[in-house]
Amino acid sequence: MKIKQNIKIAVDAIVFGYQENQLFVLLIKQxxxxxxxxxxxxxxxxxxxxxxxxxxxRELKEETGVKVTTMEQLYTFGDDLKRDPRLRVISVAYFGTVNPKELKLNAGTDAEEAKWFPLENIPKLAFDHKKIIQKAFERLKAKLNYQPIGFDLLDSKFPFSDLENLYTTILQKPIDRRNFRKKILSFDFIAETDEYRKVGSGRPGKLYVFKNKRYNDLLKQGISFEIKFA
Amino acid sequence: MKIKQNIKIAVDAIVFGYQENQLFVLLIKQxxxxxxxxxxxxxxxxxxxxxxxxxxxRELKEETGVKVTTMEQLYTFGDDLKRDPRLRVISVAYFGTVNPKELKLNAGTDAEEAKWFPLENIPKLAFDHKKIIQKAFERLKAKLNYQPIGFDLLDSKFPFSDLENLYTTILQKPIDRRNFRKKILSFDFIAETDEYRKVGSGRPGKLYVFKNKRYNDLLKQGISFEIKFA
DNA sequence: ATATATTGCGTATATATTACACAATATGAA
DNA sequence: TTCATATTGTGTAATATATACGCAATATAT
Known part of the structure; x- marks a missing residue:
């Protein structure tokens, strides 16, 4: 069976990291x-x-040294015939989230450099990659409404405010702290520890951990977050 | 630029129709x-x-005679290397909804036959197409929670019970009629007409129409349906 | 006329969402 | 050491939304 078709298929990875109230995206220099x-x-x-x-x-590992196995299919970009000016390429984009603290980047032999860029400050990118990042961010934002988040992004022990800041960062709007806490705790996917973390000035915050099983159950079954209280 | 890659790329269409309390899928015979x-x-x-x-x-038109332009990308199937036993094919699946009443099928020159099959009674299918239909149905079901539905599926004038039956059919569970009506009307995407339709016995139902602009606005901005009242 | 099928409709209760402010505990500077 | 500043921790009342629930009205079929 011979089919005459000269289209190539590629994959692209959008990896989001979170640190100090900022979202980052992992990029490479060709x-x-x-x-x-x-x-x-x-x-x-x-x-x-x-x-x-x-x-x-594989590509992620080769080009950035980052080993992420839970990548979710985002979208397949194949309507713009010249998205790659050299030849027709259809790209299946996947995205995932990681904690940059727990990784060290390594461009390896396939890329010149691998680096985290703040989402608010992405350089000029090849192809339609800016659009792809945009779409990935929209999806991430939408996911807050129906899935728990944080396990892959935060430290394994974290103050409650980290989770709160993660939400406000992604949603790009403030949240009423008391209502947020009430809602999150009602989902029961995090648990107190008896440790505290002090960061600069201010009262130290109690550290929390994710309840693994409950968190994963909620990932599957979905939640209804519906944060209107801005 | 030469890339050695021997993968072909295809598209598949899942078209849902609705008639007499049943969902149908459009299939072709090779x-x-x-x-x-x-x-x-x-x-x-x-x-x-x-x-x-x-x-x-184009493929839809050629193989079924059906002209649908609003197809939504569902998923790209490319993990099973042998999903097409003949060669490596990656398929980008799209899905859409239509009112079968308003179409006549025409297999044309490219297919032997085009036919609606009830979702509950799909024949043995080629490739992984059963899995694809399954995924499309899950998506359709999920969409009820955050988008209005019915415009493409129902007659342009319809009794309220048609919309209600559409929901119960897709959700596969009963709905409290009064609460459903209250909720739907609160979204304000349908409007009464002064016509009635009588179907067999029983009190005739008032006919409704979709409010085009409002419906489309809600498609974009999203709604929160959350039908728990089973 | 009577049985049967379907539509149309309201209220009371429970649950969820929202708005809102002050005390407790730390650090840093005077 | 004291005072200013930063951050965490917490509860309640008002409002809005979700849920449970049953009967009269209007048609057809016998």
Whole structure:
């Protein structure tokens, strides 16, 4: 069976990190080709005998040194025929979240450099990658309404305010602290420890941990967050 | 720039129809090749100079005679290397909804036959198409929670019970009629007419129409349906 | 006329959301 | 050491939303 078709298929990875009240995106600087030295999302062509999911995990590892296995399919970009000016490429984008503290970047042999960029300050990117990041962020934001978040992004022990700041950062609006706390605690996916963390001045905050099982159950079954109290 | 990659890319269409308290899926019987006479989703290979969205619209037209332009990207199936036993094919699935009453099917030259099948009674399908339909139905179900539905599925004038039955059919559980009505009317996306429809016995129902602008606004901005009252 | 099917409709109760402010505990500077 | 400043921790009342629930009205079929 012969099909005449000259389209290539690639995967791209949007990895969000969170640190000090800011969201970051992992980017690489291209090493070869026409686009040398341009910043872009990690990604590359899919191998003939490789599932899409594995392709994106592999590319991430090769180009950034980051090992993330839980990547969610975001969208397939294939309407703009010239999104890659060199040839027709359809890209399946995946996104995921990590705690940058727990990783060290390593551009390896495939990229010139791998670096975290604040979402608010993304450089000029190759292809339609800016649009892809935009879409990924919208999805992340939408997910707050129906899934718990934080496990992959925060330290394993964290003050309550970290979780609160994560939400306000992503939602880009303030939240009533008392109502937020009440709501989160009612979901029962985090638990107090008896440790405290002091950060600069101010009363030290009690540290919390994620309740693993409950958190994962809620990921699957979904929650209804509905934060209107801005 | 030469990339060695031998993967083909296809699109598949899941079109849902609704009639008499049943959801239907549009299928075609293959005309050529190894899979001749097997039922499958409408779809086919993407042309080199064709956006994905156009490819799925074209294939639908060619294989079923149905002209649907609002197709939403569902998911890209590319993890199972042998989903097409003949060669590596990655399929981008799109789904949409139509009112079967307003269409006549026409298999054209590309398919042997095009036919509506009740979702509850899908025949053996080629490839992983059963899985794809399953995923599309889950998405449709999920969408009830955050978008209005019915405009594409129901007659332009419809009794309230049609909308109610559409919801119960998709959600596969009963709904309290009074609370449902209250909720729907509060969204303000349908309006009364002064016409009535009598169907067999029983009191005739007042006919409603969709408020176009409001409906579309709600599609974009989203609603919160949250039907717990089963 | 009577049985049967379907539509149309309101209220009381429970639950969830929202608005809102002050005391407790730490650090840093005078 | 005291005072200013920063941050955490907490409860209640008002309002809005969700839920449970049953009967009369209007048609057809016999």
């Amino acid at each position: 090493k070869y080709g026409d686009l040398k030295n341009q910043w872009a999302l990690p990604g590359g062509f899919v191998k003939d005998d490789e599932p899409l999911k594995k392709a994106v995990v | 005309k050529y090749g190894d899979l001749k006479n097997q039922w499958a989703l409408p779809g086919g290979f993407v042309k080199d100079d064709e956006p994905l969205k156009k490819a799925v619209v």
